[in-house]
Amino acid sequence: RVTETQVINFTSGVFREGFAQISKYHTAGITDVTLSENGEAYTGYSSSCFLRVREVSVEQYTDYVDVVWHMRCTQDETRTFVLAYTVKGTIRRYAEGNEFQWNAIQPGMHDFEIRESTITIHTPPGVPLSYADYLIPPEFAGVPMTIEMGADGESATLTADESLGPSEGVQVVAQFPPDTISGAAPTWQTEFDLRNN
Numbered sequence: 001r002v003t004e005t006q007v008i009n010f011t012s013g014v015f016r017e018g019f020a021q022i023s024k025y026h027t028a029g030i031t032d033v034t035l036s037e038n039g040e041a042y043t044g045y046s047s048s049c050f051l052r053v054r055e056v057s058v059e060q061y062t063d064y065v066d067v068v069w070h071m072r073c074t075q076d077e078t079r080t081f082v083l084a085y086t087v088k089g090t091i092r093r094y095a096e097g098n099e100f101q102w103n104a105i106q107p108g109m110h111d112f113e114i115r116e117s118t119i120t121i122h123t124p125p126g127v128p129l130s131y132a133d134y135l136i137p138p139e140f141a142g143v144p145m146t147i148e149m150g151a152d153g154e155s156a157t158l159t160a161d162e163s164l165g166p167s168e169g170v171q172v173v174a175q176f177p178p179d180t181i182s183g184a185a186p187t188w189q190t191e192f193d194l195r196n197n
Contacts, residue, residue, distance in 0.1 A: 002102070004083040015074045020083055021109055022065045026101070026188055028089025030065045033058045036082045042069050092192070093185040097130060097175045107141040107169035117160040121174045125154065131175035132156035140171045 008018070022030055035042045035056045042056040059066040067083065092099045104119045123129050132149065136142045144161040158172055 001086050002084065004104075006081045006083065007078060008081065009078045010074045011076060013075070015071075017068055017070050018081060019069070020067045021106070022067065022085065023103065023106060024063055024065065026090060026186070026192065027087050028186065030060075030085050030087055032084075032086040033065065033067060034084045035067065035069050037071070037079065089186045089188075091181060091186070092189050093178065093181075095178060097178050098181055100174045100176075101171065103169060103171050105164060105169040107167055109169075111166050113166075114160075114164040117164060117170055119158045119170060119172050121156045121158075121172065123154045123174075123176050124180075127176050127180045128153045129156055129174060129176055131173075132158065133173045134158055135171045135173065141168050142170055143168055145170070 004020075006018075022033075024030055033056075037054075040054070042054045044055065053070060053072050056067065056069040059068075065085070069081070071079070087102070090100065090102070092101075100121075105114065105117060121129065121132055129149070132147055134142060134145045134147070136144065143164055145158045146161060148157045148159075150156060156174065158170075160170060164170070
């Protein structure tokens with residue numbers, strides 16, 4: 001389950017909607033998309049309503065999911081939105097452990113500066129997190145991050161050391177013990193391993 005808390009500072013204009021595009025690359029799909037603000041969920045999209053307020057549209061495409069939410073007119077203020085979704089078939093299985101790799105912020109998918117970024121990874125209760133890291137150039141258009149492992153051994157927090165420009169993002173990697181999740185390896189894992197070995 002991925003939960004994005006977006007604290008957005010709206011400046012230089014009047015804004016009526018927000019959007020996110022979530023890649024399905026190296027997944028078996030994205031489901032259960034929700035959006036809320038101050039604990040209040042945005043409802044389903046209604047095309048018949050001219051002034052759409054607190055409504056969200058979720059469109060599934062082959063390679064990505066488009067999420068657009070409609071809000072009251074906003075100018076010169078800061079608002080906080082929580083976007084959450086379930087990612088399926090994204091954990092790779094190896095003899096040495098299960099591995100999760102995710103673009104927490106996709107480079108090139110935002111046209112504004114991201115001043116602060118913090119990612120927290122949680123494993124299920126009783127499952128230790130054995131490794132957490134991030135990618136930077138040349139593997140990924142990322143920035144340096146500070147990593148702190150949780151005292152419980154089941155979490156890690158990664159904090160960006162600098163602001164992110166529109167061409168930059170954050171990709172995190174986490175590993176936990178083998179056989180701690182059920183099911184087969186993702187269908188795309190074999191091709192991924194051949195390409196990266």
